[in-house]
Amino acid sequence: MNSKNLLIIDDEKRLCDLLARILELEGYIVHKAYTGKEGLTLLAKHPIKVVLCDVKLPDFNGIDLLVLIKQQKPFVQVIHLTAYGTITDSVKAIKNGAYDYITKGDDNDKIIPLVAKAFEAADKVAVVQQQQTAQKGFDAIIGQSALLLEAIAMAKKVAPTQANVLLLGETGTGKEVFAKAIHDASKYKESVLLAINCSAISADLLESELFGYKKGAFTGALQDKKGLLEQADGGTLFLDEIGDMPLHMQAKILRVLEDGTFIKLGDLQTKKVQVRLIAATHKNLLEEVEKGNFREDLFYRLSVFTLHLPKLNDRKEDILFLAEHFIKQFSASTVKMNADFQQLLLQHNWKGNIRELKNTIERTLILSTGASLDSSLLPASFNAASSKINTNLDMASIEEEHIKKVLQYTLGNKTETAQLLGIGLATLYRKMDLYSIPKY
Missing domain, CATH: 3.40.50.2300 (Response regulator)
Known part of the structure; x- marks a missing residue:
């Protein structure tokens, strides 16, 4: 073409x-x-x-x-x-x-x-x-490490079955990607996959979003509404961060798992659905059971098939594969990583896992002006961790230079600069004063 x-x-x-x-x-x-x-x-x-x-x-x-x-x-x-x-x-x-x-x-x-x-x-x-x-199904999962390939193999075995799945792993390890892959390889693939993050919204809103409600069930309920369970009938529902779900709602989800039934808010009639549930959490659910925060019966119902997703620090051999994937995703031109850049990626402690790596690559591509990504484009914490690079600069100097580059890219827009740096606006102004950076 x-x-x-x-x-x-x-x-x-x-x-x-x-x-x-x-x-x-x-x-x-x-x-x-x-x-x-x-x-x-x-x-x-x-x-x-x-x-x-x-x-x-x-x-x-x-x-x-x-x-x-x-x-x-x-x-x-x-x-x-x-x-x-x-x-x-x-x-x-x-x-x-x-x-x-x-x-x-x-x-x-x-x-x-x-x-x-x-x-x-x-x-x-x-x-x-x-x-x-x-990139559909398991093709969307990037990496070749033994731990990842083992998780993929397990997921492929459970995908064609009707079993509900519990995905365990730190935030940013790709639980939603695995959920989609399992759905795409299942008998439900021609139907919908709906997802909701149980920790992202209030308990009241979560309940109405999941189960729906009848007109007049509460103030503002002006008409009947189908919940996600009803909308996902014949398909898959992904409950992300289920460890944060309130106890009274856990009882309702347990009932769905046991006989496929639920009751809308404000309704008296029972509804029946056929939905495959995939749940995920970064929490240790057994510890949550012991603390009284999670129902024991729901835990055992969910954990019939449990899949542990490895953290990025345990599959370092996948980092460069993922980085190349994100470069292709965010850049239309051919961009290469130089050796120092690659080394710093491999040495970094990825507390935010794949999500942190993705954000890092996107940020460096924004700052880059050439066809090569070098260590100067990475946040100061990356450079400070290496004794081989920028040995003549202390951490403050590296941070100052990085802030200047981002300000130059945003044409002095402080709000956008703070967002790209991952700091608050007040913190940005404080650092600009500290390093005597002109406020344009």
Whole structure:
């Protein structure tokens, strides 16, 4: 597939031909259409990644055409060509998914860099979509360590059965990925997989979300609502962090496991469902049973098939595989990790497991300006842990340099900088004062 295919849709033939000539000189393969219908036909025939489209066409409004283009090829980036007085329409189009807009005749010098950036964006979206399509089931689990392969083998054995599964492991070890893989390899794969985090919402909301309610069950219950159990009938329900579920709800889940029945809030009638339950927790449930925080009967009901997911520090040989996977996910261009960068990844204590690694790679790609990832892009804690790298810098100097780089990337936006650094805004201001960093 040629990565340089571009489509111009404009009923002003002279302008269309001029733009085509400019872009052809830059090495693009340009396809021209003078109506929206003609443009959609060409889009279907050719591997087009970027479209320059007039806002006003004889047969289409450009904003309406944008919707059809995205439906046909979601990764395609659309740049609107706008005449004076139609900029408002283009701003609206950007909100609906257009990449950008340029004013006809006045912005010819902006076309070439804008088109180049649009191609980069199209490549990035296409890669992510291909990965999401290709990586189904156990193919989505990255790594080759013995511990991981053992967990995958166990999961593959239980997947085709009707057994409920309990996934145990630290936060960020991939419990949700395993749950999806088990679902995709089961007889329920053609039905839905629904998930809820039992620790993320209040007990009252969790109960109504899981079991649903009848109209008038409580203030604000203006109509009947199906809960996740009912919605997942014939499929799979993933209960993440079940160790944080309140005791009174544990009794209701136990009943679902025993006979597949439950009662909606405010209802008197029993409902029956056929749902496969996959539960997960980072807690030691036996200890929670001893403390009186978790029902013993529910624990034994859930733990018929228990799968322990290894933490990342116990499968260090998978770190570089995962890092490469995340680089491909977040970057359209070819980016390599240099030796020092790889060494620091291998030496780091990954308390946040795969989730921490994913966030680290995403952050370094944001800060990177070249085709190579080096140790200077990693947070200060990584560099400070190595005696081989930056030996002439103390930890404060490394931190100061890192903050400056992130501020430079965000163009001085303190809120965004604090988010990227993983610190509070007040902490950022305090460190900027400490290191005498200008506040722009």
